[in-house]
Amino acid sequence: MVRRNLKKISKNEKLKKFISKYKVPKEYLSTNRRTVSRAVFIGIFIAFIPMPMQMALVIAMMPFLKFNVPIALAMVWLSNPFTMPLMYYMEYITGSYFLGIEILDAEMTIKWFTDNLDDIFVSLYIGTIFYSVVVASLGYWLVNYFWKSSVHRDKKLHRHHRKK
Numbered sequence: 561m562v563r564r565n566l567k568k569i570s571k572n573e574k575l576k577k578f579i580s581k582y583k584v585p586k587e588y589l590s591t592n593r594r595t596v597s598r599a600v601f602i603g604i605f606i607a608f609i610p611m612p613m614q615m616a617l618v619i620a621m622m623p624f625l626k627f628n629v630p631i632a633l634a635m636v637w638l639s640n641p642f643t644m645p646l647m648y649y650m651e652y653i654t655g656s657y658f659l660g661i662e663i664l665d666a667e668m669t670i671k672w673f674t675d676n677l678d679d680i681f682v683s684l685y686i687g688t689i690f691y692s693v694v695v696a697s698l699g700y701w702l703v704n705y706f707w708k709s710s711v712h713r714d715k716k717l718h719r720h721h722r723k724k
């Protein structure tokens with residue numbers, strides 16, 4: 561279903577005019593399984609990194625990798641002002657667990673974060689590496705799995721209708 565909707569959007573005349581007017585390379589808007597799954601991986605991976613300007617990092621990766629940029633940018637927004645505190649706290653706890661460090665009593669305030677940044681930095685980024693790799697890989701696998709199953713289901717339906 562998602563695959564078909566992406567294909568419909570890519571055939572939209574307004575989108576084609578926008579692409580030609582601004583000379584956007586087509587590979588950055590391509591909607592095939594590889595570019596979409598890469599976009600999901602890159603977007604989720606970057607979403608878990610506690611840093612400002614995550615979207616700029618996605619744009620900076622464009623010359624090096626071919627992926628669907630709008631989808632990657634949308635995936636980056638999984639870490640938004642509402643989800644960030646929970647995500648980063650989860651990463652901090654996980655990193656502390658991996659390092660065997662005692663967890664500090666956390667307050668969800670900027671003051672607490674800036675006062676304790678030296679104490680939580682390493683734990684936070686160890687947890688970040690874990691969640692970025694695991695969740696992004698899971699997203700990549702899920703997109704590939706559902707895309708392939710969608711193609712197989714469509715082929716099966718097509719064969720079934722041809723036999724009648």
